[in-house]
Amino acid sequence: MKKVRILTAIAAAGLLALAGCGGDGGGTPAPGGGLKPPERTKLAALGTGEGQVNLVAWGGYVEDGSNDPKVDWVTGFEQATGCQVNVKIGNTSDEMVTLMKTGEYDAVSASGDASLRLIYGGDVAPVNTDLIPNYKDVFDGLKNKAWNAIDGVPYGVPHGRGANLLMYRTDVVTPAPTSWSVVFDANSPHKGKVTAYDSPIYIADAAVYLMTHKPELNIKNPYALDDTQFQAAIDLLKQQNTVIGEYWSDFTKEIQAFKSGDTVVGTTWQVITNLAKADKAPVEAILPSEGSTGWSDTWMISDKAKHPNCAYMWMNHIISPEANAGVAEWFGEAPSNKLACAKTADKNHCTTFHAEDEAYFSKVWYWTTPIEQCLDGRTDVKCKDYSAWTQAWTTIKG
Amino acid sequence: MSAVSTVDRPVGGATAAGGPVRRLASWLHRHGWVRLTALLSAPMAWLVVAYLGSLAVLLISSLWTVNSFTGQLVREPTLDNFRTIFAEPVYRNVAVRSVAVAVAVTIIDALIALPMAFFMAKVASPRVRAWLVIAILTPLWASYLVKAYSWRVMLANGGPVDWLLGGAGNGPGYGLTATILVLAYLWLPYMILPIYAGLDRLPNSLMEASADLGGRGGRTFSSIVLPMIVPSVIAGSIFTFSLSLGDYITVQIVGGKTQLIGNLVYANIGAANNLPFAAALATIPVFIMIGYLVAVRRSGALDEL
Numbered sequence: 001m002k003k004v005r006i007l008t009a010i011a012a013a014g015l016l017a018l019a020g021c022g023g024d025g026g027g028t029p030a031p032g033g034g035l036k037p038p039e040r041t042k043l044a045a046l047g048t049g050e051g052q053v054n055l056v057a058w059g060g061y062v063e064d065g066s067n068d069p070k071v072d073w074v075t076g077f078e079q080a081t082g083c084q085v086n087v088k089i090g091n092t093s094d095e096m097v098t099l100m101k102t103g104e105y106d107a108v109s110a111s112g113d114a115s116l117r118l119i120y121g122g123d124v125a126p127v128n129t130d131l132i133p134n135y136k137d138v139f140d141g142l143k144n145k146a147w148n149a150i151d152g153v154p155y156g157v158p159h160g161r162g163a164n165l166l167m168y169r170t171d172v173v174t175p176a177p178t179s180w181s182v183v184f185d186a187n188s189p190h191k192g193k194v195t196a197y198d199s200p201i202y203i204a205d206a207a208v209y210l211m212t213h214k215p216e217l218n219i220k221n222p223y224a225l226d227d228t229q230f231q232a233a234i235d236l237l238k239q240q241n242t243v244i245g246e247y248w249s250d251f252t253k254e255i256q257a258f259k260s261g262d263t264v265v266g267t268t269w270q271v272i273t274n275l276a277k278a279d280k281a282p283v284e285a286i287l288p289s290e291g292s293t294g295w296s297d298t299w300m301i302s303d304k305a306k307h308p309n310c311a312y313m314w315m316n317h318i319i320s321p322e323a324n325a326g327v328a329e330w331f332g333e334a335p336s337n338k339l340a341c342a343k344t345a346d347k348n349h350c351t352t353f354h355a356e357d358e359a360y361f362s363k364v365w366y367w368t369t370p371i372e373q374c375l376d377g378r379t380d381v382k383c384k385d386y387s388a389w390t391q392a393w394t395t396i397k398g
Numbered sequence: 399m400s401a402v403s404t405v406d407r408p409v410g411g412a413t414a415a416g417g418p419v420r421r422l423a424s425w426l427h428r429h430g431w432v433r434l435t436a437l438l439s440a441p442m443a444w445l446v447v448a449y450l451g452s453l454a455v456l457l458i459s460s461l462w463t464v465n466s467f468t469g470q471l472v473r474e475p476t477l478d479n480f481r482t483i484f485a486e487p488v489y490r491n492v493a494v495r496s497v498a499v500a501v502a503v504t505i506i507d508a509l510i511a512l513p514m515a516f517f518m519a520k521v522a523s524p525r526v527r528a529w530l531v532i533a534i535l536t537p538l539w540a541s542y543l544v545k546a547y548s549w550r551v552m553l554a555n556g557g558p559v560d561w562l563l564g565g566a567g568n569g570p571g572y573g574l575t576a577t578i579l580v581l582a583y584l585w586l587p588y589m590i591l592p593i594y595a596g597l598d599r600l601p602n603s604l605m606e607a608s609a610d611l612g613g614r615g616g617r618t619f620s621s622i623v624l625p626m627i628v629p630s631v632i633a634g635s636i637f638t639f640s641l642s643l644g645d646y647i648t649v650q651i652v653g654g655k656t657q658l659i660g661n662l663v664y665a666n667i668g669a670a671n672n673l674p675f676a677a678a679l680a681t682i683p684v685f686i687m688i689g690y691l692v693a694v695r696r697s698g699a700l701d702e703l
Contacts, residue, residue, distance in 0.1 A: 094671060098667075098671045101671070121470060241655065244655050245571075245572065245654055245655070246572055246653075246655050247655055253651075256550075256554075260554040260555050260556065260557070261555040261556065261566075262554055262555045262571065262572060387464075390672070391482070391486070394488055394657070394662060394665065395486065397655060397657050398488060398491065398492075
C-alpha cells in the first residue's frame, strides 16, 4: 500500500469510540419488514497500519504458502504493508458469526447466511469504498446486493462466488454421478459412505433437490420454506441420514475420509477436491444437474476492529487482481474483480467458473439466512426461520 | 496462654516477644477459628465463586433465550429451553444414548481393570508392579487428541483394525461402537488405579484364611475380594462415567454421525450461537451426575477417591 493517506490517530480513535457507542445492537426481534440495522459508522480516512490484522476466513482464503509454496498472497501483503496477518479458519457460517461476536477479529469473509446476521447484530460496520481503490473493478453484478448492502450502503467488498459440488471416488462410484440423488437415495449402493455438510444450511441442499424432483411442492427459493416444504426437506434428510457415514464441517477430516475410502460420495468445495487430489485421492467433483447451493462471499470489517487500517488494506489487497485471481483459482470459485480474469494461471478459469455468467449463477442458490418473512416474496404464509432450521438439524441427525 | 509468652521470654529475649510477627503468631494461636479461616478462605472462595458460582450462572442462563436472527441474548426468564428439551424426542434419545455409552465404557473398563489390578497388587513382584504402574500411567501423558486421531486412523476403512479382523470393512468403522471402544481405551487408567489401590490395602491373610477354610479361587474372589473392593470399583466408575458422559471430541472424531449430549452442547455454542439452550442441555449431565454421586455416597466409595 503506497497510497496510504495520513490520518491523525486521534481521528481514528474518536471514530472507533463513536462506533462503539452506536446503539446496543439489534434488539428488535423480527427481521425484515422495516427492520433497521443498528447505526454503525464507517471509517472516514485511512491511517497507517497497526502492524497486524486478525481475520476470520474460510479455509483456502488466506494462504501464506504453508499449504503449497506457490499459493501465497499473504507474504507479499505483509511485506508491503507491515500488517502481520493472523487467520482463524471458520468451518461454518455459524461459527464465523460466533467468532465475530467476540470482537477479537478485525475482518471476516462472510457468506450470505452470515452477512445479514452480522449487519443486523451490529457486529460489522459499513465500508467506505473510497478507501478501497480496487472496489471500482468489482463486477457490477456483485455490488450492492441484498446480502452485502443495506439501502445502498455497502457493508463489505465482494470476494468471489461459487457452487457447492458433489465429490465422489472415481474408483468406487461408477458410473460417475450426474445428480444429487446418489446422496439422497435411501437405497444408495454407497450406504454408510455418504457424507453431507454439517450445518443447518444444508437443509437448503435438500430443498434444491426437491425443486427438481418434487415440483408439486412449488419451492421457489430453497431458503424460503413454508411448513409443508420444510417438512418435505426434513423427511428427505432423515431418509438421507440412514445412508450417511459421517457429516463433515472440518474439511481436513473430509479429505482424510475420502482418502481412506470411509467416505466415497458427498458435498464438497472445489478447494477440498484440489487438496484431496494433491493427497493422491482418486476423486472428482461435479455440479449436478439439479443445480446447487453456493456462496457469494463478502469481506466485512468488524465494528470493534482493533486494527481497522490494516483491515482496510487487507480488503483492498484481497480484491486486487493478483490476489483475487490467486484465491479464485485455489479455492475454485469465480473472482469478484474483472481484472482478475487476466491474471489467472489457467486462462480459461473465469469461463470455467462462469465469472461473468449471470445466467449460470441464477441456478446457484447463494447461502442466505432464512427468516420468517418468505424470501421469495410470498406474504400469505410464514417461512421457517434459522432457529427452526437449527433445531431441525439436530432432529435430523437424531 | 500468657504462660507461654512468659516461658518464652527468657529464651527469645525481649525483642522477639515484642516483634510483630511473634505477637501475631501468639494471637493466632489463641484464636483458633481465625487461623482456620485464614487458611481455608482462599480455597473456599475458589470453590464457591469459581465452581459453584459458574454452576449457578449456568442454571440462570439456561432460562434465557437468544434472538434467532441477530444472536443477541434476551434476558427474560422462561422455561422454553427446558420445554423444548422435554418435548422433542431427539433430546431424550441423545441423553439416553449418552448414558448408555457412559455405562458401557464403565463396564468394559471395570472388566479389564479388575484382573489387571489384581495381578498388579497380588501376583506381580514389586519390581514388575512398579513397571506396570508406569506402563499404565504413561499413556496419560500423551495428548488426548493425538490418541483419538490415532484411533481414527486405526479404525479407517482398510486400516489396522480392519486388517486384524481379516479385511477391509470387517472392523466396526466409525460409529457408536468405535466411540465406546476409544472412550474405554482413554479412561482405562482411571479405573485401574483406584482398584489397584483398593486391592493393595486388602490383607493377603484374608485370602489365605479363605483358602484354609477350603474356599477356591472363584469363591474367594466373589465372597472376600469383590465385596471389599466394590467401593474402589465405584470410585473408578465415577471417573469413567463422568468423563464419558461429558465427552464430545472423541465422538466427533470416530463417532461417524453419532450425537451425544456433549455434541449438542457444542453445536449450540459453536454453530447455533444459542448459549442459553446449550446451558439448558448442559444441566442434563449435571443432574445425572448428582444423582449418581448421591447413590454412590452411601456405598462409602467416596472415601476411596
